[in-house]
Amino acid sequence: MNKKLIYMLLLMVFSIVSVGCSSDSEKGAGKSSSDDAVELEMYSWRTEDRSAYEKIIEEFENENPDIKINFQPYESTEYNTILTNSLVSGTGPDIVQIRPYSGSRTIADNGYLVALDDVPGVLDIDESYLEAAKGSDGHVYGVPLTLNAGVIFYNQTIFDDLGLEVPETWDELIEVSKKMKENDITPIAQGGRDAYLLSMLHGVISPSAYGSDYVEDVIDGTADLQDDRMVKSLERMEELAEYLPKDFIALDDNDAQAMFYAEEAAMYINGDYRLETFETNIPDIPIGVIPGLKDDSSGEVSVMNWVDSSYGVVKDSNHPEEALKFIEFMATQEFGQLFSDNLNRVSAIEGVTADHEIVQKINQASEASSTPYLMLVHFGDGSPSTKTIFEDALQGMYLDQITKEELLKSAQENADRAAEEEVEELEMIEEDD
Incomplete structure (x- = not known):
């Protein structure tokens, strides 16, 4: 399937009218800075969550000083086109936020993501959550964040x-x-x-x-x-x-x-x-x-x-090892608790307890009786x-x-x-x- 056809298919599957963007980055945005730390580019559509993600990323960087992550959020209505342009051109990020269900299947099936089945902790996540991040081949291509x-x-x-x-x-x-x-x-x-x-x-x-x-x-x-x-x-x-x-x-x-x-x-x-x-x-x-x-x-x-979005690693990344290390972090209880505490959300990671009273109420009601979107x-x-x-x-x-x-x-x-x-x-x- 040629790239032009793949591009059109991705845009048709993704929802919401979007606007494109250009990038001056080299293939696989990750690069090495002057202090020899590898820099990774991380795309998201959650502009309102920037400060929370930067706090979480800071915790990871403190434990991994050789890796720096640039969290780059875009408007949700623009994200699909921006991501599609980047993936098709091969000039995109290293870590990407992925729409659930059909959104992840489309990107995975077109060969843009790295399978995560062998990343420690990923397959420990509830199977029903992982279904939202699988390709048609049954492999897992994203770490689910939360149950909305x-x-x-x-x-x-x-x-x-x-x-x-x-x-x-x-x-x-x-x-x-x-x-x-x-x-x-x-x-x-x-x-x-x-x-x-x-x-x-x-x-x-x-x-x-x-x-x-x-x-x-x-x-x-x-x-x-x-x-x-x-x-x-x-x-x-x-x-x-x-x-x-x-x-x-x-x-x-x-x-x-x-x-x-x-x-x-x-x-x-x-x-x-x-x-x-x-x-x-x-x-x-x-x-x-x-x-x-x-x-x-x-x-x-x-x-x-x-199931909300997940995060995956772009196959064209110049630094897949470092990107996968962050993905491994995202599959840990440490990340799950940081995510829940900073964003008042129910984490997909087992063993994480929400502190917020309203979040607890929603979680308890969901556990008692829920129905899918x-x-x-x-x-x-x-x-x-x-x-x-x-x-x-x-x-x-x-x-x-x-x-x-x-x-x-x-x-x-x-x-x-x-x-x-x-x-x-x-x-x-x-x-x-």
């Missing part, structure tokens, strides 16, 4: 001022939203300009509608995306629109966060990784978290989970992916351009096509072997 949860953040002061109880069910969520709207408070700060925000929103509220059994039925083939339970989840998405900001489809996530910061909105729905951002930017506002809404049928709280985990493959088709169509649904039934029909047709392509690709890999 889709949650509902809320401003405790607003609830207290209005005398409202924190909702635990869908009906209660709608009821408190009505009360907030009556008091000129936007119930939920939500953007929709970037379509992925809508599939995230759906992922958080939908388990209460379709229950945990639905996902299992989809996986074993006894149900599909046009199932009545999925239709019910979209009915809830339609109902929720009344309690989102006016013209929310034109708002991006920064706009939504700004509303939450200014206390113009009482709730905000996204991944639990926003906790550190909120506590940094609005430390004086008491924030609570609803890990998930209770399932209509079972009464259990179903927390939407997915359906679109990302099971429908992220294909060009375009069914996830992309689904979330783009959600925008259309809110703009009255498509019905929910048409949306699900389109998503299912794409899922069928993607499944056929995956079978063909696996057959090609087996033939090459």
Whole structure:
């Protein structure tokens, strides 16, 4: 497969409109400085985590003075194109943050990453986490960082001022939203300009509608995306629109966060990784978290989970030995604890205990009952992916351009096509072997 075709395939698989960048680095950015320490370039899309990563990296460098790591984060919406340009041209970083599931498979399958199966500690990580960082060949190409949860953040002061109880069910969520709207408070700060925000929103509220059994039925083939339970989840998405900001489809996530910061909105729905951002930017506002809404049928709280990104080593790195040494560090309990403490996240490394009370609450709820981020985990493959088709169509649904039934029909047709392509690709890999 030529490089131009690989480049186009990578851009099609990666989501979000991105802008390119140029680099003056030599092949495999790692280089030796004047003091003979090897310098490694590390790419990420977590600009808001720069200070935390620099603290963690400093701990590694103190133990390994012969290695220096330059943590270079880019805007999330630009990252995919920047990474693709670097990988295809061979002028990129040494260590890269990798999107989970289909994102890691695509890069690994095109030969850009080093397999990590032999790196000490990597295979000790929970197998379900490692699945998010594997190539189609079954090898592990990244060290998973954390298990994310889709949650509902809320401003405790607003609830207290209005005398409202924190909702635990869908009906209660709608009821408190009505009360907030009556008091000129936007119930939920939500953007929709970037379509992925809508599939995230759906992922958080939908388990209460379709229950945990639905996902299992989809996986074993006894149900599909046009199932009545999925239709019910979209009915809830339609109902929720009344309690989102006016013209929310034109708002991006920064706009939504700004509303939450200014206390113009009482709730905000996204991944639990926003906790550190909120506590940094609005430390004086008491924030609570609803890990998930209770399932209509079972009464259990179903927390939407997915494995976050992982970090891998670029095969073209000039210093693979040093890069792998940092990857080995990332698979240790020391790194996991540093990661959890500095970023208020649940580490993927066994034996790490979160200190933050809210993080503990989310973790306990996830352990009790969780369900996967359906679109990302099971429908992220294909060009375009069914996830992309689904979330783009959600925008259309809110703009009255498509019905929910048409949306699900389109998503299912794409899922069928993607499944056929995956079978063909696996057959090609087996033939090459």
